[in-house]
């Protein structure tokens with residue numbers, strides 16, 4: 321089968337297009353899926369650069385998010401059957417075989433039947449970003465009607481879903497984004513969009529209940545100032561300065577996302593009910609995966625970058 325692989329940790333520009341890689345074998349708790357589409361995430365780029373390299377055997381197939389059709393079911397899997405259209409996560413770091421390939425072995429615990437009436441490309445765009453947004457907003461923050469939340473990176477993969485999910489909860493949503501993306505993020509439902517290049521969110525907002533930071537850098541610590549006492553900040557990147565958070569009397573969480581079936585079911589419901597719409601910026605053919613990574617790195621995509629593997 322075709323697989324997009326790394327055989328060194330020199331970065332995504334050294335990706336290999338391997339036409340003769342053997343199909344993976346599903347373990348008892350896995351399914352084998354014929355992949356129709358796969359989405360890029362920043363972590364795929366990091367893996368190609370050596371992130372957690374001690375856990376990776378080369379050559380390794382990149383990719384975590386996918387959608388496709390089940391062709392084999394492991395002996396201990398009872399919730400799925402051959403022919404099911406599924407989506408989920410099967411990154412090599414969680415025991416999957418990597419999704420930038422024609423077939424993937426995926427843990428049954430990290431997949432679900434994909435939403436109806438959306439394309440495979442749209443379904444592939446959802447798992448990690450959607451699970452991250454849900455874990456933060458419905459898990460850690462437990463956002464409620466009438467509360468105020470600031471979402472950093474409102475036009476990004478996670479942010480574009482987080483803005484929509486926060487509106488489902490009836491919150492007032494402020495989001496940061498580039499000037500060119502202001503209208504885009506407003507159309508996702510944000511009540512206020514702040515240009516992260518020319519405006520200072522920390523001087524514009526106060527008494528917020530929650531911050532969801534998908535960008536990090538110095539935005540995390542600056543964000544503590546906009547929270548009211550007892551508020552909460554969730555950061556997608558590493559630990560927040562707990563001592564500083566204590567000083568502001570707010571809860572600070574550095575999130576590690578898990579893409580479990582339960583979260584994917586919730587995403588399926590939100591998409592099927594029309595409350596959340598997948599955000600696909602651009603779809604590339606599998607032979608142009610390096611171009612897809614270039615676009616993720618420098619194209620400032622709105623939402624997700626997707627690779628089409630089968631029509």
Ligand SMILES: NC(=O)c1ccc[n+]([C@@H]2O[C@H](COP(=O)([O-])OP(=O)(O)OC[C@H]3O[C@@H](n4cnc5c(N)ncnc54)[C@H](OP(=O)(O)O)[C@@H]3O)[C@@H](O)[C@H]2O)c1
Pocket residue numbers: 361362363448449452472473474475476477478479496497498516534535539556557558575576577578619620621623
């Ligand atoms: N911990 C975990 O388990 C986990 C899981 C998933 C993702 N992550 C991490 O979470 C982060 C977000 O992921 P993603 O897929 O949403 O990435 P993404 O699609 O690249 O989104 C990041 C967004 O941040 C925006 N941004 C850039 N500079 C900013 C600033 N100064 N202030 C506010 N926003 C700014 C970007 O806008 P422009 O396009 O204008 O630059 C972009 O829209 C990544 O670093 C990823 O590695 C962590």
